[in-house]
């Protein structure tokens with residue numbers, strides 16, 4: 001009646017205040033083939049011994065001095081909070097109340113004294129089988145958890161990478177359009193940051209401000225569709241050329257029109273409406289006042305300020321004072337007066353940003369393109 005060999009190297013802890021019982025059980029177990037056996041006759045040292053040895057099975061007496069079996073079980077259950085403790089009670093008592101109490105305290109089974117070799121053997125084997133199954137389940141859960149964590153981390157990294165790529169593409173697209181007539185490309189970076197600041201000041205929520213930051217660089221993407229003879233023409237545009245230049249809003253909206261994402265939809269709105277004017281004299285649709293989408297009203301101020309205060313191949317940079325004077329002149333004509341008020345209030349922040357984002361080296365002198373659109 002030997003136990004299955006797979007469990008013979010299990011660790012077993014025997015706790016009984018009677019040395020005689022301990023000795024008897026120890027030799028019984030050894031005769032069955034178990035060898036990794038720990039014993040204690042002092043319940044006060046069980047907790048330490050348990051932590052040190054991490055036994056697969058505890059054979060525990062109930063009636064002991066200093067600490068009884070229930071108190072010892074309480075200590076063990078505390079250690080094994082998230083795990084499984086395998087405890088078998090050694091008892092001479094057949095009292096059902098005591099048995100139920102022991103089961104409730106965490107015991108799984110009972111061994112009746114005096115011990116019967118066959119019964120001890122079968123019950124211990126059963127307990128070790130259960131313990132082993134539990135160990136496997138715990139290990140599987142742990143491995144599964146680790147695998148899920150690893151996959152989640154990988155997914156987060158991929159998502160971040162995708163987001164970064166998307167953002168970079170947006171900026172590159174915006175810069176591609178700028179590059180044709182304004183060769184440094186920093187304009188889109190600055191005006192998008194100014195737009196974000198103005199949106200924040202105007203009380204838009206964090207997500208809206210972020211969306212404006214990322215959508216505004218595409219405001220002039222439609223310039224891609226303007227022929228060189230117009231976009232790169234030195235000197236003033238004639239009426240016909242000017243009409244062609246004005247189509248960049250609609251072309252930009254068309255380029256962005258198939259986008260399903262919220263950001264692309266906003267970029268389309270901004271591209272279409274960034275030359276609308278507060279008094280209705282803008283293009284392409286002659287919208288006025290609050291009929292012009294707020295985001296486009298914000299972007300038109302940020303765009304204009306940066307265009308005026310930056311050097312272009314065909315003009316010097318205006319001083320901040322001159323630029324603000326000009327923008328104030330067209331306040332209520334081109335710009336939303338409430339937004340202009342907010343823009344005045346954040347001017348120190350805008351200038352700080354402008355200093356942090358200077359133009360890169362120019363490619364050389366280029367002919368003029370789109371004139372300042374105010």
Ligand SMILES: [Fe+2]
Pocket residue numbers: 219220248274275
């Ligand atoms: Fe434009």
Ligand SMILES: [Fe+2]
Pocket residue numbers: 187191219220303307
């Ligand atoms: Fe612009």
